[in-house]
Amino acid sequence: MDMNQYLSMFIDESNDHLQSLNENMMGLEANPEDLSIVQVIFRSAHTLKGMAATMGFEDLASLTHQMENVLDLVRNNKLRMQDFIFDTLFKSLDALESMVQDITGGGEGKADVSAIVADLQAIVRGEVPAAGGASTGSAPAASGQAETPIHLDEFQFSVLEQSIQEGHKVMFVEVAIREDCQLKAVRSYMVFDLLERSGEVVKSFPSVQDIEQAKFDHSFSLYYITQKDASEIQAMILNLSEIDKVTAIALDQESLHQLGQDTAAATAEAAAAASEVAVAVETPVAPAATSTPAPRAAAKEEGAKSPAAGRTGGTPSRTIRVDIERLDVLMNLFSELLIDRVRLEQLASEMQSGDLTETVEHMSRVSADLQNIVMKLRMVPVDTVFNRFPRMIRDLAKSLDKKVDLVITGAETEMDRTVIDEIGDPLVHLLRNAVDHGIESVADRIAAGKPETGTVNLRAFHSGNHVFIEIEEDGRGIIPENVLKSAVKKGILTQEEAASKTDEEAYQMLFAPGFSTAEVISDVSGRGVGLDVVKAKITALGGNVTIYSTPGKGTNFSVQLPLTLSIIAAMMIKLGSEKYAIPLSSIVETGIIKQTQIRTIHGNKMLEFRGSHIPLVSLSRIFSIPDYDESTEEETEIVVVRKGERLVALAVQDFIGQNEIVIKNLGKYLPEIQGISGATILGDGQVALIIDPNAFIK
Structure with a gap:
């Protein structure tokens, strides 16, 4: 039998089982006497072993079999779970994950797991495994050792x-x-x-x-x-x-x-x-x-x-796996359908046919429902990212000799799959930063009058067209003065610039590239290491990250992200004979200004906006629009856009209105165009370029 056709299924199923094993092992560690959890873990390990053996991945199957032997003793009340058993089983899961990753990358899933196997075998013999696979002492058992029987179906x-x-x-x-x-x-x-x-x-x-x-x-x-x-x-x-x-x-x-x-x-x-x-x-x-x-x-x-x-009755699965590329194809086909729908509406209006008009109106309602379904198909809960964090926090806290509780809320919050795929690494870094540099040691927390166990809250929730993910801990907090001193020492700020910074601006300095590449002094608690990479990734996703902190109380990193990267709400504008789209998520407000309100400072056009001056950018000049020049008009429409704390006003000719647009890539044959992030096809078949506000603010 050619097993290659089943490889994709094997990888997906294996990752599901490994995630389940990690989650249930965490649950068992919290409730070591709950044998029902052991049964679930055993079944998952057994299924994974059978799959691996069938596919010919012998190392993976062999290691899982040794885990089975330990779990079989536990579930039959012949061995009690202890810390060294948990540690050995978690090491086994790490090895299994490495082998599955190797298989995913085209490898054969080979690994030297002899030391882990020796530890598992020692546990089965009733011994306490030591470093390098040796064993000493004995593991307490409930009623002696067990022989593995033959079970008949x-x-x-x-x-x-x-x-x-x-x-x-x-x-x-x-x-x-x-x-x-x-x-x-x-x-x-x-x-x-x-x-x-x-x-x-x-x-x-x-x-x-x-x-x-x-x-x-x-x-x-x-x-x-x-x-x-x-x-x-x-x-x-x-x-x-x-x-x-x-x-x-x-x-x-x-x-x-x-x-x-x-x-x-x-x-x-x-x-x-x-x-x-x-x-x-x-x-x-x-x-x-x-x-x-x-x-x-x-x-x-x-x-x-x-x-x-997540089922308990053995009910058949009601879900299927769909390649994200197929969903992209579906999205493209749907956008073509929208174009045809608008064309049919125009024809029905011209022909004055009641039957045709009624049919087109019904088609419009159906296509609206279809659009809603297509959008939801790409939405997945953030739990697919969050579910790997409890194990990570457990291992990190153990290595740092700290006590940390991770509290997750809003894991059912949904985001576009493309955003989910990209947000994992930034969140990993922020969580590690929270545990490593935010949460104090047990002794320091007791001295500060805090509970010895620190708490890290990981929250996700919807707000408008955005998803907010917050990482909040009750640690030592950030002292703004120490951040600014470090920035001055590294040459990122002058002494005068540092003196004028607010606390919020000081926190944002943690994301400065220069701040993270050099060694950070201890009184800043190591914060800032690698945070510039986190900020860059979140910004590339069209999001933003903000820091709130109270010294001695804790810190909150709030990440704002778009719901989807494939369908967005946009303001359609007109420049001469061309149309453009500006993402609503970047727009602060729109307005009309007179030419007399424009100031020229150091050769740059500036505009007074809510007590401060912001740059005014002429889109018609940047994009070389031949049939429009706003300088010839007495009044000009503007769109004020934001990136972080920075604002800029974009001069436009007219507002067309707000639309839900499908983002299309410009393709590999077109060079990267500054200020343009993609394109969309409008209802009348015209192509409108999507403006990237971040490029103008940069």
Whole structure:
């Protein structure tokens, strides 16, 4: 089978399971006695193992299998979760994520995980793992150590039961190979070959794949259907060389049903989730009629649902994955439909046809609904970004020996997928900055009369056509004077400039490039390191970031972002025979000025605006509009736009009105045009360029 066609599905599903594992591990760390969480973690790990084995990623499957062994002891009350177990499992998740990332990049998912595997195996043995995979001491267990049993699914159980009813002999066989055997996989093959001449192997543990690759500890067990007696089977196997011990136990209806009771819960789980998409790439259960033992994927957790889907009943998934490029194509086709709709409206008006007019009006209503659906298709909750932060904060706080609670609100807030994809890294940096430099150490917090556990609030909410994401902590806060002193020391500001800065302007200095490239003195708490990159990324997305801080109380970084980068609200303007669009998110206000209000300062046109002077930019001159010059008119319309705290007035000829426009890229064949961020197709088929206000303010 060509597995390449399933690779994309495997990567998506694996990332979902890894995210679920991280989230549930965090939940288990907060409630170590909650075995229901352990069950969810076990099922997710089992499904991931089956997927990886099916796709041929053996290292990934092997590591997940070792995690399974630990989790199996925990969920059966034979091992208590402790800090060192959590740390080892989190290291395992990090390794799994690295392997999946390698697969995503075209690699084979290989990794040296021998040290982590040794730690997991030590935990299973009841030992405390030490550095480098060694182990010392013992891990407290609830009731001794456990052997991993063979779990039968409903189909396998019914096959064994029917075989007994039809007069066949069903037995449980355990085979131990000598410790000094150099080719244990070959000896195992000889056992299976011998057994299959006289009957059928229904289930084995370990799996056939593991046995063939010698991934077992000199012993294996299986369920077997035959006409021979147990003593005959035992003697046959012992006749093979290098076989140390054989145990064959005949099963009757009573003993088989007792076995069924032990695995009833697992059978119910499998039946309830048989239709789950997550198991589509797992190895299917081999029927009893075949001559090959059933693979490990048929164990009791076979078919368990994906916890990442957030469902508890095994209900089939109601969602599908769609490539973002397909949504872009859909958006482009829809914009063409809008053009045709406007043209039809014009034709209906010219022809004075009642039927045609009525049909076009209905089409307009339907297309309006379609536009709403198309926009919503690209919207995804910010939870897709937020969900990786709790684990990050947990690890960072642990490494800094701090106590930090991350409180997330508004995770259901939706944004355009293109914005979501770009905002992750800036938020990571702001959160790390909050924990590393904002939250004090436990001793400092106690000395300041604060709770020893610091709180970082991560909030998201809608406001108009924007989404606000706030990162607020109750740490030491920022002292404006220290920021300004550091800026003067680095040569970013003169002493006179620093003296005239307000607190808000001082906070904005943290985003200055020069401020972040040099070493920051300790009394500024390290703030500013890399924040210029954060500001640049947010600005490139059409957003803005503002800092609010109270010394001794904490700091708030407020990030303002557009809802979408594909459809925006814009003010349509006219310059001569050409039309342009200005994003509403950048507009402060519009107005009309007289030529007498324009001042020339150092050769630049300036305009008094609300108590200060701002630059006046002539768009007709910048874009070389041949049939319009605002200097010949007594009055000129202006649009005041903002970038951060800076304002500029753009001179225009006329306002056309406000429209929802679809942004189209200018294409790779056109050079980058200063002041233009893209284009849109208007209802009448004309192309209007979209003005980039940030370029004029720069």
